[in-house]
Amino acid sequence: MTRLALLGGLYSNDRALAAALADIARHGVDATYCLGDLGAFGPHPDRVYPLLHDAGVLCLQGNYDNSLAGGLADCQCGYTDPRDNHFARISYRYTFGRTSDAHKAWLGTLPFERRLEIEGRRVLLCHGSPRKINEFLWESTSPDQFLAYLLDTAAADVLCVTHTGIKWHRALADGRHVVNVGVLGRPENDGTPAVWYTLLTVDRGRVSAEFVPVAYDYRALAADMDAERLPVEFIETILTGWWTTCLEVLPHKERARGRF
Numbered sequence: 001m002t003r004l005a006l007l008g009g010l011y012s013n014d015r016a017l018a019a020a021l022a023d024i025a026r027h028g029v030d031a032t033y034c035l036g037d038l039g040a041f042g043p044h045p046d047r048v049y050p051l052l053h054d055a056g057v058l059c060l061q062g063n064y065d066n067s068l069a070g071g072l073a074d075c076q077c078g079y080t081d082p083r084d085n086h087f088a089r090i091s092y093r094y095t096f097g098r099t100s101d102a103h104k105a106w107l108g109t110l111p112f113e114r115r116l117e118i119e120g121r122r123v124l125l126c127h128g129s130p131r132k133i134n135e136f137l138w139e140s141t142s143p144d145q146f147l148a149y150l151l152d153t154a155a156a157d158v159l160c161v162t163h164t165g166i167k168w169h170r171a172l173a174d175g176r177h178v179v180n181v182g183v184l185g186r187p188e189n190d191g192t193p194a195v196w197y198t199l200l201t202v203d204r205g206r207v208s209a210e211f212v213p214v215a216y217d218y219r220a221l222a223a224d225m226d227a228e229r230l231p232v233e234f235i236e237t238i239l240t241g242w243w244t245t246c247l248e249v250l251p252h253k254e255r256a257r258g259r260f
Helices: 014-027 045-055 063-070 082-098 101-108 144-154 218-227 232-240 252-256
Strands: 002-007 031-034 113-118 121-126 158-161 168-171 177-180 195-203 206-214
Touching: 002 014, 014 045, 014 195, 014 206, 014 218, 045 082, 045 101, 063 082, 063 101, 082 232, 121 195, 144 158, 144 177, 158 195, 168 206, 177 206, 218 232
Parallel strands: 002 031, 121 158, 158 177
Antiparallel strands: 002 195, 113 121, 168 177, 195 206
16 A cells, blocks of 8 residues: 655645644655645745755645746736736735745756656646646536546546645546645635645555645734735635635636635
């Protein structure tokens, strides 16, 4: 049996990251991977890096990391709505200005994907999708035929992604799997302050995904954000579990589950 811990976007949430790493240590995993977007949204982005290094987490580049490393003008988040992009610009400017040059350089060394072979199963880890770093793979708009096409073109049996901020798992009829591991950095628009990581297990060729909730001191994070003068909309999400930004990108079914 092989078990991996998979972290989605950290979004500078060092408090949730520390709590998740402590929980992962109790599970005795074989390796821990972060699928990108180490910065964004939260305060003090440089605080996540020592935690990742000390725990030996293997990281990928997400769109945010690629932008920070390249000194780009925006986060490449993939939004089209003006309000979404307004808040994305605030978040990116803050994160870019407070991420050290050394950490930006390190982000540029990270791979865009990682391929593993576990008990004959080809596992592909990437950020948005195999074809685009900022593609949103939503559960409601990803039919099985489309997921099978992605797996075929990527030559994978198991595909693990993040970027959307909302976790889900689909087992296809042919035995292949697609897992959106969610994100660790902010709640997933479900009205609770908990955040999530994923345990991926391959046992005698059988694949399973367990979504693990992480309780952490979200009130302290909100206080950190307030002290850094981050938008009150971001702070409200941390405190309530409901998204107040990045709403227009949500498909109808995903948005209908939220408050706004």
